Amino acid sequence: MTTPLRKLDHSFFRRPAIDLARDLLGKILVHCVRGREYRARIVETEAYVGEHDLACHASKGRTRRTEVMFGPGGHAYVYFIYGMYDMLNVVASGEGDAQAVLIRAAEPLDNWEADLSGPGKLTRALRIKRSDNGRDLTGDKLFILDDPGYQARIVSSKRVGVDYAREWKDELLRFFDAKSKAVSKPRF
DNA sequence: GCGTCGATGGCA
DNA sequence: GCCATCGACGCG
Numbered sequence: 001m002t003t004p005l006r007k008l009d010h011s012f013f014r015r016p017a018i019d020l021a022r023d024l025l026g027k028i029l030v031h032c033v034r035g036r037e038y039r040a041r042i043v044e045t046e047a048y049v050g051e052h053d054l055a056c057h058a059s060k061g062r063t064r065r066t067e068v069m070f071g072p073g074g075h076a077y078v079y080f081i082y083g084m085y086d087m088l089n090v091v092a093s094g095e096g097d098a099q100a101v102l103i104r105a106a107e108p109l110d111n112w113e114a115d116l117s118g119p120g121k122l123t124r125a126l127r128i129k130r131s132d133n134g135r136d137l138t139g140d141k142l143f144i145l146d147d148p149g150y151q152a153r154i155v156s157s158k159r160v161g162v163d164y165a166r167e168w169k170d171e172l173l174r175f176f177d178a179k180s181k182a183v184s185k186p187r188f
Numbered sequence: 189g190c191g192t193c194g195a196t197g198g199c200a
Numbered sequence: 201g202c203c204a205t206c207g208a209c210g211c212g
Binding site for chain 1: 202204205206
């Protein structure tokens with residue numbers, strides 16, 4: 001008999017994105033949809049640290065798209081890009097401070113065969129869509145479990161695909177678990 | 189193995 | 201006209 005894993009609550013999310021990005025490694029993302037429960041261990045994240053971060057969508061100001069990032073932490077920011085992909089982010093910090101963590105890769109659990117090594121692949125396999133934008137991550141449909149028994153080996157690198165972000169493009173704000181093989185392609 | 193490129197749509 | 205992407209294709 002094992003004790004059930006505890007669901008992360010709002011206090012966990014209301015911190016700077018850089019801390020949240022590191023602490024989300026090793027946690028378990030859960031999505032319940034159409035009678036199924038998809039569970040995956042988070043192994044790669046990126047921090048987008050606020051309006052001054054030129055790689056962060058919030059640097060464009062408060063718009064219909066970026067609105068949920070300006071809201072309280074612990075909600076999903078899901079946006080559409082490249083005409084094909086939905087990206088899952090976890091809103092960090094508090095109301096008015098627009099920070100978020102992009103979930104880039106995970107390892108499937110429960111003998112579920114899936115390739116979750118990339119932000120687009122992950123949302124597709126977990127059936128996470130734009131319609132999940134704004135969802136409270138402490139609810140019953142989309143949430144994250146703590147797993148105190150798992151210790152990630154945390155390594156940092158530059159964020160992927162943000163070469164336009166001037167002095168922010170080389171910041172070491174991508175984090176991954178060096179123990180995982182599911183990290184998305186470029187490791188450094 | 190690596191570089192290039194097209195798909196496809198919302199946003200500024 | 202950009203993109204916080206992916207996969208297919210051409211190389212050799």
